[in-house]
Amino acid sequence: MKRFFHLLGFRLFLGVAVTVAAATTLFTMFLVDWQSGKYISAAQQSATNISDLISRSTRYSMLLNRREDVYEIIKTIGKEPRIERIRIIDKKGIVNFSTQESEVGKSVDMNAEACIGCHSTGKPVVPQNDPTLTRIFDSPKGYRVIGVITPIRNDAGCAASSCHAHSASQTVLGILDVMIPLQEVDQNIAQFEQTQIIGSLLLFAVLTGFVSIFIWRMVNIPVKKLAVGTQEIVKGNLDHRIDVQTNDEIGSLAISFNQMTQELKRARKELTAWTQTLEQRVSEKTEELRRAQKHMVQIEKMVSLGTLAATVAHELNNPLEGILTYAKLLRKKVGRGTPSAEDTQEMIGELTLIADETARCGNIVKNLLLFSREKVGEFKDSDLRFIIGQSLRLIDHHLKMNNIISEVKIDEHPVILYCDAHQLEEALLALEINAVEAMPAGGTFHIAVKELTYLNAVQIDITDTGTGIKEDEMPHIFEPFYTTKKDGKGTGLGLSVVYGIIERHSGSISVDSKPGIGTTFTITLPRQSAPQEPGASPH
Ligand SMILES: Nc1ncnc2c1ncn2[C@@H]1O[C@H](COP(=O)(O)OP(=O)(O)OP(=O)(O)O)[C@@H](O)[C@H]1O
Ligand SMILES: [Mg+2]
Structure with a gap:
């Protein structure tokens, strides 16, 4: 259902169906109402006619004050099967005559449905222009009744008659109340209503049927073709053409779409x-x-x-x-x-x-x-503590001679590295000699080993408190034959050799130095199990 609701055709159909349903319902209600009014008017007319007939047929007897004759005439007319009841009520509300004899002589309840229309204010109201009063009420027998009340006026002939006791000032002598059952009228209304509802339903079905066929042909099928076309484009099929040959907007959309596809194909x-x-x-x-x-x-x-x-x-x-x-x-x-x-x-x-x-x-x-030397030497697992110890032993004499205090900070447990131990010792020795040479007047020499577990590497810091390296010398120190040492004391190959060795171990070397304070060389070596491609670079 949810899927259906998202279909354009279904939404259109729903909109049309709701509109048609509302229109037919309103039209049916209007027709039924109009027809009911006509039926009621006819019944009212019939009651008025009977009232007229009674008035005219009893006038002569009334002038002669022959009440028996009057009642007999009314009784005869009241036998007519389409008449519910006829009665005459005097000014005091006493029923003087009724075709329903049981109520004769009784006082009328002014609040009863038949009387409340005129006596609602407590004082009877007699309309001047419309001498008849109509009301519809439910009879105790269970059907509706229309009652037409005609005032019995004290006309000139009557007031002048010697037999009458009514004075000329008395305008209304009483009322004639004619009641007609609405059973048949209600049946006709119900039948009309039923026919109209069936007719409306048929009209609704036929209209919505036609509309849905129209929407299906004019909207659903072309829109579906457009949707399939776009899907084909998405899939990359630019040869697909949409076959919609209508002269409306969807038709022009299909033509534009086909042109666009053609353009796309050309562009592609x-x-x-x-x-x-x-x-x-x-x-x-x-x-x-x-x-x-x-x-x-x-x-x-x-x-x-x-x-x-x-x-x-x-x-x-x-x-x-x-x-x-x-x-x-x-x-x-x-x-x-x-x-x-x-x-x-x-x-x-x-x-x-x-x-x-x-x-x-x-x-x-x-x-x-x-x-x-490009080729690596003997690579094997070696303890870094041993390699550092070896290199320090070689410069021990120099350290003592130059009054240099040496400190080594390394873990107690073995630090195993897969390396060429001999070359590594060579590199450390070159850095240590540089440190010693940078402290001719003595100082402190420090080696620290840190394990960088997050990088799976080992870091070696070699620090001295020597002369330091000037800023302008810094970019050249790794260059071969670059030396600041006078009198042929240095070849300038030490650091280039160190750099080559560290590179061959896939490590890196960096330097941090402050002239007059000291220098720190930092070597980082990965704890690999096999040598990698060279990737070291001085920082
Ligand atoms: N620890 C240090 N303190 C101060 N300067 C240094 C230090 N290490 C290196 N240098 C500078 O870097 C230059 C190059 O060093 P490198 O080891 O390559 O050559 P060298 O020591 O001069 O000669 P060689 O090592 O070949 O005997 C040195 O001449 C020196 O100026
Ligand atoms: Mg050197």
């Missing part, structure tokens, strides 16, 4: 063609870009290789030049013959310098090898 075709062209263009451009990028990478490789080669050459050239100079000098000195004790002392100094510079070259080469 254009769009598909555009998409294809675009895709082709994109793939062509992508290919172009890929080629260009490859070329760029190649160029970049060449450039960085060139830069690296130049930097390495420069870095190696300085110590090698020194080595060469001292080697030449020594050869000269040795060529002069047996050296004196003083020369020997000098030569030993120069040989030491050669050894130092050679060691520096070795250092550069070793770090370069570490830096360029």
Whole structure:
């Protein structure tokens, strides 16, 4: 039912049906009312006619004051089957005569249904223009009765008659009350009513039938076709056409809809063609870009290789030049013959310098090898506490020499990491050496290990109270060969090696430093069970 109610056709039908029902009901009521009035008027007319007849037939007997004759005439007329009762009531309300003999001589109840019409105010009212008074009331026998009252006036002839006791001032002598049963009239009304109701129902059925067929054909079917059409469009079927050939608004809607579908189809075709062209263009451009990028990478490789080669050459050239100079000098000195004790002392100094510079070259080469090593070494589960302990043991001597207090904050239980322990130790050592070198006048060195359970990672903080890093140096510290250390004390490869190692462990490294206060390097290492793709980046 709810589904039906949402149908446009059903709503229209309902509206029309309600309107037709209301109209036919009102029309039927009006007709029945009108017809009833006609029937009642006819009955009233009939009673009035009888009153007239009585008045005219009894006038002569009344003038002669022959009451018996008057009553006999009325009795004879009252036998007419269509007359309920005829009676004469005098001014005092006493029934002088009645076809219903039992009430003769009795006083009329002024509150009775037949009398209340005129005596409601207590004083009888006799209409001047309408000499008859009509009322309808229920008889004790169970049917309706119409009563017509005609005043018996004291006309001139009567008042002048010698036999009469009525004075001329007395205008109304009494009333003639003629009552007619409405049984037949009511039957006719009921029959008329019944016929009208049946007729109205038939009219209603025929009208609503016609209207529903009309709505079904003119609204339901076209609207359904439109709905099916839109569904087809939603499904993507743009070849669907709506077959509604009416000349009304729905017909034009269907035509517009079909045109719209056609336009949509054309637009979609254009769009598909555009998409294809675009895709082709994109793939062509992508290919172009890929080629260009490859070329760029190649160029970049060449450039960085060139830069690296130049930097390495420069870095190696300085110590090698020194080595060469001292080697030449020594050869000269040795060529002069047996050296004196003083020369020997000098030569030993120069040989030491050669050894130092050679060691520096070795250092550069070793770090370069570490830096360029792409492949990971031996990965296995190792305890981070052990790795840190190892690295600290190696710089223990330096710490003591430089008056540095070291603090290590690490959990009691093993912190197992899947890593290359040797490389990790190398990275920690490089950071620890940097910290020591940043505190030439002593200070505090602090290592803290935190387990980041929510990230399934481990964080290592290496803090010193050294010189700190200046803001303008910060972006360069991870660059290979960047060093602020004078007199060839640093190669500038330490942090680049650290960065490479952390990256190979899929971790990250960041630095926080304040010049004059100190520096903290923070390493985060995931607790993975197998090495991941490199993804580390300095922050
Ligand atoms: N803890 C630190 N405190 C202050 N400055 C630092 C610290 N660590 C690194 N630096 C700065 O970063 C620079 C680069 O460090 P890196 O370890 O790469 O090279 P290096 O220490 O100079 O030489 P190398 O480590 O090769 O002997 C350093 O020269 C120094 O200026
Ligand atoms: Mg260093």
